[in-house]
Amino acid sequence: MYLDFSYIYDELMDDVDYKSWVMYIEEIIKKNKVEVKNILELACGTGNITIPLLKKGYDILGIDMSTSMLSVAKKKAKDMDLDLVLLNQDIVELDFEVYNLDCVLCCCDGFNYILEEEDLLKIFNDVYSKLKKDGIFIFDISSYYKLKNTLGNNTFYEEREKIDYIWENYFDEEDNILQMNLNFFVQEGELYKKFSEEHLQRAYKKDEIINLLEKSKFSDINIYSDFTFEYAKDSQRVFFVAKK
Ligand SMILES: C[S@@+](CC[C@H](N)C(=O)[O-])C[C@H]1O[C@@H](n2cnc3c(N)ncnc32)[C@H](O)[C@@H]1O
Structure with missing residues (x-):
């Protein structure tokens, strides 16, 4: 659980190029020809993806189980005069009635923290039910490798x-x-x-994730490595893109 680490998380992540990360997400959305106005971001942490997307005009809701991570996100947004909407929930037990979403995101290891396959399947089922028809699900994990x-x-x-x-x-x-x-x-x-x-x-193999996505009835599944549009076996970060 992210506790005191939350308050130094951003400083220790200062080598991560979140600007390019957000651009990459937008490229994926464009490539998939989905009209995205609203976004649900799971495990949003200190809002490093959430805040730039909010600034770009998306209607975004961020969820995280760590109150300290969320408090850092809230403070950053407040300092920028932004109205950031956050929910403190465990993503395995999502409990809110929002449907017909254009896009669901989970960035930078959020799903590696889900240790049981059955919990990940439950999340995928919930995401599926919350997306609109043709809505897009984009997430990444640190690879098994x-x-x-x-x-x-x-x-x-x-x-x-x-x-x-x-x-x-x-x-x-x-x-x-x-x-x-x-x-x-x-x-x-x-x-x-x-x-x-x-x-x-938890280290997940690519095929384990694909299998769970298929069980949840997702289609058009694509897998990319390390911010490219190709997959490489020994990559560090693997991106999954799927449609309802
Ligand atoms: C490595 S951080 C990534 C934060 C953010 N997505 C980013 O890109 O900087 C992982 C986040 O996942 C959250 N997390 C882990 N397990 C979770 C769960 N079951 N429900 C909600 N959030 C969770 C942690 O609290 C933490 O904020």
């Missing part, structure tokens, strides 16, 4: 100006779960405050 080989059983350490962290990872090949032990040291005056969080992510 990335969780197992790039992150798995590796320790990362970074010393930044005001934040240091040690990030230890253990990959369990039996249940395909990556356990990430995050230890942060954040400078406060002359001292450093230490806090730790454990995050678990």
